Amino acid sequence: MSQAPDTSDLKTDRSRLRRSHERGHYDREAIDAVLAAMPMAHIAYEMDGAPSILPTLQWREGDYVYWHGSSASRALRAMEGRKVCLSVSCLDGYVLARSAMHHSVNFRSVMLFGEAERVHGDHAANSLELMFDAWFPGRWETLRPMNAQEFKATAVMRMPITEGAAKVRTGGPSDDEEDYALPIWAGVLPITITLHPPVDDPDARLEVPQPAHLGDVKIG
Amino acid sequence: MSQAPDTSDLKTDRSRLRRSHERGHYDREAIDAVLAAMPMAHIAYEMDGAPSILPTLQWREGDYVYWHGSSASRALRAMEGRKVCLSVSCLDGYVLARSAMHHSVNFRSVMLFGEAERVHGDHAANSLELMFDAWFPGRWETLRPMNAQEFKATAVMRMPITEGAAKVRTGGPSDDEEDYALPIWAGVLPITITLHPPVDDPDARLEVPQPAHLGDVKIG
Numbered sequence: 001m002s003q004a005p006d007t008s009d010l011k012t013d014r015s016r017l018r019r020s021h022e023r024g025h026y027d028r029e030a031i032d033a034v035l036a037a038m039p040m041a042h043i044a045y046e047m048d049g050a051p052s053i054l055p056t057l058q059w060r061e062g063d064y065v066y067w068h069g070s071s072a073s074r075a076l077r078a079m080e081g082r083k084v085c086l087s088v089s090c091l092d093g094y095v096l097a098r099s100a101m102h103h104s105v106n107f108r109s110v111m112l113f114g115e116a117e118r119v120h121g122d123h124a125a126n127s128l129e130l131m132f133d134a135w136f137p138g139r140w141e142t143l144r145p146m147n148a149q150e151f152k153a154t155a156v157m158r159m160p161i162t163e164g165a166a167k168v169r170t171g172g173p174s175d176d177e178e179d180y181a182l183p184i185w186a187g188v189l190p191i192t193i194t195l196h197p198p199v200d201d202p203d204a205r206l207e208v209p210q211p212a213h214l215g216d217v218k219i220g
Numbered sequence: 221m222s223q224a225p226d227t228s229d230l231k232t233d234r235s236r237l238r239r240s241h242e243r244g245h246y247d248r249e250a251i252d253a254v255l256a257a258m259p260m261a262h263i264a265y266e267m268d269g270a271p272s273i274l275p276t277l278q279w280r281e282g283d284y285v286y287w288h289g290s291s292a293s294r295a296l297r298a299m300e301g302r303k304v305c306l307s308v309s310c311l312d313g314y315v316l317a318r319s320a321m322h323h324s325v326n327f328r329s330v331m332l333f334g335e336a337e338r339v340h341g342d343h344a345a346n347s348l349e350l351m352f353d354a355w356f357p358g359r360w361e362t363l364r365p366m367n368a369q370e371f372k373a374t375a376v377m378r379m380p381i382t383e384g385a386a387k388v389r390t391g392g393p394s395d396d397e398e399d400y401a402l403p404i405w406a407g408v409l410p411i412t413i414t415l416h417p418p419v420d421d422p423d424a425r426l427e428v429p430q431p432a433h434l435g436d437v438k439i440g
Binding site: 040042044045046050051052053055057083084085086087089091094096098099100101103105107109111113128132135136139140142143144146150153154172173179180181182183184185186187188189190191192193194195196198199200201202203204205206208209210211214217219 | 260262264265266270271272273275277303304305306307309311314316318319320321323325327329331333348352355356359360362363364366370373374392393399400401402403404405406407408409410411412413414415416418419420421422423424425426428429430431434437439
């Protein structure tokens, strides 16, 4: 299964968006599509001299990917002004071949390299609203507004979309020519990420109907 | 949404499996459950002086987490004998609160820290079989056996499960007391990862019925 999401070539190259690569898409359209499909991201950074990971949610604004967390987060403070690597992956299926070697996975992934930067003030406040627009469009306006203390407690981070790539694998297995004659089943087990109907807060004290904007939430 | 999978506390502590932490589970049972539910992993490592990520699939054997790739992979070679951080995350739901601040996500995640080691020979060969047992039980025996060239082309890696933790968030939003009086809908949008019925290889040249072992594949 060495053809699984091993992006070593990508990472070796640290290519600008122009390079061509098997399964690799360095065009912004492909990158933006993956970022829009899957908010879950893993961000690698260095902490105390060792690699570490922050699993978090990302959103895009123009030529930047954003994430946020607590102002007190040691992870976010360790990242600021430092090189990070952000990865977003959707597992789309198991690809079952006639030999162990040609098993693989279908996936969409994005890998970005760059320096993490914290944004402040109106920029940060505006970005938190855009975060809601990205994940829960129509919801921001319905909420109790954020107060000064909450803004202060929230750190908003970003990195530019300049270095990196999207990689996509789709389709069935690619077996060795002679193996197609073997009576071994091969194919794909598709995998999707599914959003289910809203579940009301069991601690609600008022009966509030489910708002229409819930229907606009998408994932995958 | 600072309560999203921000695991900065975990990463700061680099705790042994004993510590207690809000939402944190340092017991092996919790860690093993997440590893078994989600093969997709992100591994942070250092490449050319900067943090990088390898998205790959993991499986567990006893007190180690394993992954594999091409023997030629620069990523795997950069990891060998070096510190890495492995993260496995399942996004289980969007938690929608009455204020922006208390939005969150339900998730299960594992973060492990340790040194990556390559295993060789019979150990590697045996582990590849155990990899199939983990992801596709019953399938290994049905395949065209691996040959010497394929074994040579495959690198099997592992790290010990000694430093790290599982973190889990479940349930509805936790709003500020006074916000419960507001007529704002709150609740959860559950998210699951779904395995779909097998799709036959369109390039198959023989009609081979779908084997029963496909029904034993699980994810999520």
